[in-house]
Amino acid sequence: MQGEPWSPPAIDPTVPSVARMYDYYLGGTNNYQADRDACAALLEQVPSTKELALNNRQFLRRVVRYLAEQQGITQFIDHGSGLPTRDNVHQVAQRVHDEARIVYVDNDPIVLAHGRALLDENSYTTVIQADMRDTARIFDHPDTRRIIDFSKPVAALFVSVLHCIPDDDPAHLIRNVVRRLVPGSFLVICQLVSADPKVRTFVTDFMDEATDHHWGRVREEHEVAAYFEHEDLALLDPPGLVEVSAWMPDNDLARPQRSWEWKEWGGVAQVR
Template sequence: MTSESSYRAPSSIPVGIDPTRASIARVYDAALGGKDNYEIDREVLRQVATKAPEVKDLAWSNRNFLTRAVRFLAQQGKITQFLDCGSGLPTAENTHKIAQRVNADTRVVYVDNDPVVIAHGRAILEDNPDTYFVAGDIFQPAQLLGNDLIRHYLDFTRPIALLQVGTLHHCTADNGADLMREYIEALPSGSFVAIAHFFDPEKAELSDLARKMEDLFVHSPMGSGMFRTERQILEFVDGLEIMPPGPGAQPKLELCDYWWPDGPKLTPLNQVERCIAGVVARKP
C-alpha cells in the first residue's frame, strides 16, 4: 500500500459551516428532506431539477440501498465490523442502527472530513460504545487506513464491511479504481465492499439524462457528481466475488432499487431512479 494518495475530489476541502459553499453532506440531507442544510445546498438540487425533476430520488435510492445492503452484510455475511466512508449527516436509519439490530456487538466506524458532520455524529453517538466518528478524507486511503483510531477500533485480522455508498461519484479523477484497490488490499479475506454510484446506463435517453445531470452537478456549487458506466463501476470491485442482486439472478451491478428489494415494485422506476446502481462484493 502506498504511503500517499492523490485522488481528486472537491470534498477533500472541508466546507464546515460556510453558508457560501455547498456541502455534499448538506445537499444529500436536503434531498432527503432534512433540516441541516443551507440555501446554497438547496440551489444545487434546483439546478439539477431543471433537467431531472426527480433528482431527489437519487438520494432515496442510495439510502434505501444502504439499508438493505447493511442488513444483508450483518445477517448473511455475519459481518460485525463496518467502515462507513463519507457517512454524511446522521439520519433516521444509519449503518449502526441497522447492523446493531442484527448483532448488538457490531462495531461501526464512520469517516467524514466535514466538521459539522463529525460534531453531529459524535453528539448523537455519545452513548453508543460500539460506534465511532473519525475525521478523515476518504479519498486518501493510505492515510485513512493508517489512522490510529481506525486501527484501534477495527480488527483488520477479521472481516470488515467497507461502505462506499454515494461517495465514489464525488471522486472526479479517472483513477478511482486505483483508490479502491488501496482499500481492498488492506481488507482481510472474507470482507465485503458495498458501493452505490451515479450510473450511466448507456441507453440513448437515459445516458443523455445522466450526462445532463453530471454536467449540472459538476458545475454547481457542489462541484462533483460523475455518472459512470457499468464497466467503470465494476472496476472498483475488480477481483472480488460479486453477490447476486436478487433471487436466481446472476452476480452483477444492479439498479439500487432492484438490489434485493423488500417487496414487489407496484410502479415502474422513473428515469432518475434508473441512473443510480449498486453492487456488493466479497473478498475471497
C-alpha cells in the first residue's frame, strides 16, 4: 500500500474513542484503560453491548461476502472502519476476488497508524483519515482514486457508525454518497437503535461525554428506515431491515443478546 507521507497524529489515551471501545468488545488489544473503563461502565447499564458488537462484526463479514460472491462487487469503501481486527473487509472480499479493492476511512488517528502498518503490503487496500461526512475528500482523495474505479459499482459501507454523527448529518451524507455511485452499486447501513427512550438518552449522553463529544445519537427503527427512502435506492427485501444477526444468517452462529435494550438495525440497498 502506498499513500501520502504522514506522521502519526497525537493520540490522547485518556479520552475513550468509539473505535478503541469497539476493539475492546471484540477482544482486541489496541485500546487504553480509559476505553476499557468506559466499556465497563456502559456494560453496567446496557449489559448486551458486547454480544451486540460481536454480532455486528459477523454481519459485516456476511454482507461483504454476499456482495462479493452473489453480486460480484470488487470495490468497497468502509466508512468509520475502526481498528483492524480479524476478518477485515479486505480479507473477506479478497478470499472471493484476489484483486478486490478496499478503502478504509476513519477519523481516529490510531486507526490510521495501525491500519497503515498492517496494510502496508496490500497494494489493493488503503486507509484514509477523514470525517466520514466529508464525501468529497474521501471520494476525491488521491489514494481513493488510485484504488477505486468509480465508473464501476462500489459498495459503500456504514456499519455501526451513523450513531456517531448528529441528527442532520446521516440523511445528507447518504444523499451525497448515492449521488457519487453508479447504478449497480450498493449501500450498507446499520446503526444502534432502541425503542426505550431511557436507553436512548442514557447511552447518547454517556457516549457523548465519554468521547469528548465525538458522538451522535441512538435512534429508532423508523429513523434508520428513512435513510433508505431515496429514489435511487432499492432495498434488498427479503431480508429488508432487520436486527443484524437476522440478516441472511449462515454458518456464523449469532451470540444471543442477553437483553434487548438496544440493537443494531439496518440492511442493504442497491443503487439504481
